[in-house]
Amino acid sequence: MAKIDKKENNTVHFSLEISGEDFENALQKAYLTNRGKIMMPGFRKGKVPRKIIEMHYGEDVFYEDAINDILPEIYEKAIDELELDVVDQPHVDLPEEIVKGNPILVNIQVDVKPEVELASYDDLEVEEVVYEFDESMIDSELESAREKNARLINVEDRPIEDGDLVNIDYEGTIEGEAFDGGADQGIDLHIGSNTFIPGFETGLIGKAKGDELDLNLTFPEDYHATDLAGKDVVFNVVINEIQIRELPEMDDEFIKDISEFDTVEEYKADVRETMIKDLKEKEEQEKEARAIQAFSEMIEVDIPNGMIESGVNDELQNLAMQLSGFGMTLEQYLSMVGQTIDDVKAKLRDGALNTVKSRLVLEAIAAKEKFEVTDEEIREEVTRIADMYANYDEEAKANYVEEMMAGEAVMLKKGIEQKKAIKFLVEKAKFVKKDVVADEVKEEENTDK
Numbered sequence: 001m002a003k004i005d006k007k008e009n010n011t012v013h014f015s016l017e018i019s020g021e022d023f024e025n026a027l028q029k030a031y032l033t034n035r036g037k038i039m040m041p042g043f044r045k046g047k048v049p050r051k052i053i054e055m056h057y058g059e060d061v062f063y064e065d066a067i068n069d070i071l072p073e074i075y076e077k078a079i080d081e082l083e084l085d086v087v088d089q090p091h092v093d094l095p096e097e098i099v100k101g102n103p104i105l106v107n108i109q110v111d112v113k114p115e116v117e118l119a120s121y122d123d124l125e126v127e128e129v130v131y132e133f134d135e136s137m138i139d140s141e142l143e144s145a146r147e148k149n150a151r152l153i154n155v156e157d158r159p160i161e162d163g164d165l166v167n168i169d170y171e172g173t174i175e176g177e178a179f180d181g182g183a184d185q186g187i188d189l190h191i192g193s194n195t196f197i198p199g200f201e202t203g204l205i206g207k208a209k210g211d212e213l214d215l216n217l218t219f220p221e222d223y224h225a226t227d228l229a230g231k232d233v234v235f236n237v238v239i240n241e242i243q244i245r246e247l248p249e250m251d252d253e254f255i256k257d258i259s260e261f262d263t264v265e266e267y268k269a270d271v272r273e274t275m276i277k278d279l280k281e282k283e284e285q286e287k288e289a290r291a292i293q294a295f296s297e298m299i300e301v302d303i304p305n306g307m308i309e310s311g312v313n314d315e316l317q318n319l320a321m322q323l324s325g326f327g328m329t330l331e332q333y334l335s336m337v338g339q340t341i342d343d344v345k346a347k348l349r350d351g352a353l354n355t356v357k358s359r360l361v362l363e364a365i366a367a368k369e370k371f372e373v374t375d376e377e378i379r380e381e382v383t384r385i386a387d388m389y390a391n392y393d394e395e396a397k398a399n400y401v402e403e404m405m406a407g408e409a410v411m412l413k414k415g416i417e418q419k420k421a422i423k424f425l426v427e428k429a430k431f432v433k434k435d436v437v438a439d440e441v442k443e444e445e446n447t448d449k
Contacts, residue, residue, distance in 0.1 A: 002078035004108075010114045010304045016078045016193060018070060018104040018131050026066035027100075034065065071106065078108070085113040088306025111304035116364035119298040121428040126294045128431045129286045131279040133272075141271050142250055145258060150245040159208045160242055164191045166204060167241040172233050179228065185241065197223070200235065212238045226338045290421045291429045292358050301357055311352030319344070359418070362425075366417040369424060373416045379405060381412055 002016040031053070038045040038053055071092070079086055085389055090110040098104055152165065159168055166189050172182035191201050203215040215235040223229040248254045252263050261267040320330045334341065382404040386397040404412065 002081055004082060009302050010112055011109060012082075012112050013109050013206065014082060014084075015105055015107050016074055018067075018074060018106065020101045020103055022070060022074075023066060023098075023104055024101070026070040027062050029069060030062040030065035034062065035385050059100065060098070067094065073105050075108065084110070087111050087113050087310070092415065111306045113307075114301050114303060114360065116299060116301055116360050118361070118364055118368060119295065121295075121345050121425075123298065124291070124295050124425070124429045125431045126287070126290045126431050129283050129290060131283045131286075133276050133279055137275055138268050138271050141275070142268070146247045146250060146254075147245075149254070149258060150247050152243045153246050155242040155244055156209065158242075159185060159206045160191060160204050160239070162192050162205060165189070165242075165243045165245065166191060166239060169206075169238040170235050172235045174228075174231050174233050174391075181225075182233075182235075197233075202239065204239065207239055209239055209242050212236070224337055274275055275449065284426075287426050287429075287431065291425045292362070292422060293354070294429070295425055296354070296361050297356050299357075299361060299412075301360055303353065303356055303360070307356050308349065308353050311356045315348040316341075316345065319348070362404050362421040363414070363420040365424060366420040369421070371417050371420040371424075373413045373420075375405075377416055378409055379418055382408075 002014055004012060004014045006013045028050070031050045035048060035050075035053070038048050039045050040048045040052065040056065043049075043052070050062075052306055060436065075090065088107050088111040091110070093107040095105060155164065162368060168187060168189055168300065169185040170183060174182075189195060189204075191204060194201065197217055197219055199217045203213075203217075205212060213236075215237060217233055217235065219225075219228045219231050219233060221230045250264060255261055255264050255267045259270075261270065271348070316330075319333075323330055323333050330341075334344065379401065382401045383397075384403070387401045
């Protein structure tokens with residue numbers, strides 16, 4: 001029988017009891033599990049009686065294994081019995097002396113999910129969000145389409161100019177010694193892109209195809225590779241090719257080549273419609289983000305460190321996944337930026353704290369407003385996720401939906417509840433212009449004075 005001894009903020013201290021009978025059964029199980037590893041003179045391997053082992057190694061020889069075997073199950077039952085929403089690993093305090101046959105009183109200290117006292121929805125004011133469409137956006141999109149379909153033409157009759165695309169070999173040395181990452185062959189470089197350190201690209205202007213030259217440069221003091229920062233370097237460069245980008249004419253023929261439309265006007269109309277839709281979606285997403293942030297800032301929550309650390313680890317996993325998309329590991333990234341894993345975790349901490357707090361607030365809203373989530377809504381959400389995987393055939397998608405409905409329904413239900421809470425919050429929020437918000441802040445500051 002478990003009972004709460006005290007609760008301090010979001011840390012609960014409770015005790016539970018392991019009966020003498022249960023402990024004895026666990027000891028026997030530990031003996032049977034380990035006896036095959038124990039050899040003693042006069043006994044075959046695995047046949048040494050338990051009492052002989054305890055006499056030789058001490059009565060407590062199997063205590064640790066027995067406790068480790070029996071405690072998790074009893075702990076889980078206690079958590080359910082006390083209705084605790086645990087958010088971190090428990091701290092377990094065992095008695096200094098365990099007497100075989102007597103009950104064992106175990107003291108547990110564990111962090112639980114904090115209770116959130118919601119602020120008044122009526123006080124929620126959020127800076128207005130407006131993303132306006134402008135016809136110039138279409139011109140930018142059309143220019144981007146031309147850039148993507150540009151044709152490269154070799155230049156033979158003039159030296160390099162700003163804006164050219166050049167193909168080069170290069171090798172860098174510091175005090176005559178090569179260094180990691182300082183050499184490459186057949187690399188394309190857009191002059192003016194500032195891809196290389198200052199002076200490299202401008203140093204190639206005026207040079208011709210086939211030229212070989214040395215560039216005497218200095219790495220910036222704030223260069224990302226700290227072992228190179230501020231050092232003088234000599235780059236030997238060979239110019240292999242010079243090219244220019246020739247943009248296609250924006251006419252009906254070009255539109256037919258790159259799209260399903262026959263005319264420039266049809267293409268522009270589709271671009272306009274897509275952009276307006278995207279801007280509306282972006283506007284709604286920003287409204288949601290600002291409403292959550294503003295409402296969360298109105299609420300004080302004592303968040304256990306374990307929840308924050310878990311959030312940091314989630315952020316770290318997201319970073320690792322993003323880096324893998326660029327073909328880079330987290331370790332390579334840390335080496336490149338000259339940071340440790342603890343440095344990155346420290347930077348991620350504030351973001352993780354905000355994410356955890358926002359989630360707690362949304363869960364509290366969902367609980368207060370008693371949002372209902374139907375099986376059909378869960379199925380629609382699972383189907384939406386399945387449709388994101390275009391390589392799934394219909395049978396595979398159907399199997400995925402059924403597996404998710406069976407195994408992840410609770411998690412999906414929580415996600416849908418939070419989405420409903422977000423939309424609810426946006427409906428309750430008063431969106432006001434920025435200058436109005438600023439004036440109200442000044443008025444509050446003057447009142448405080």
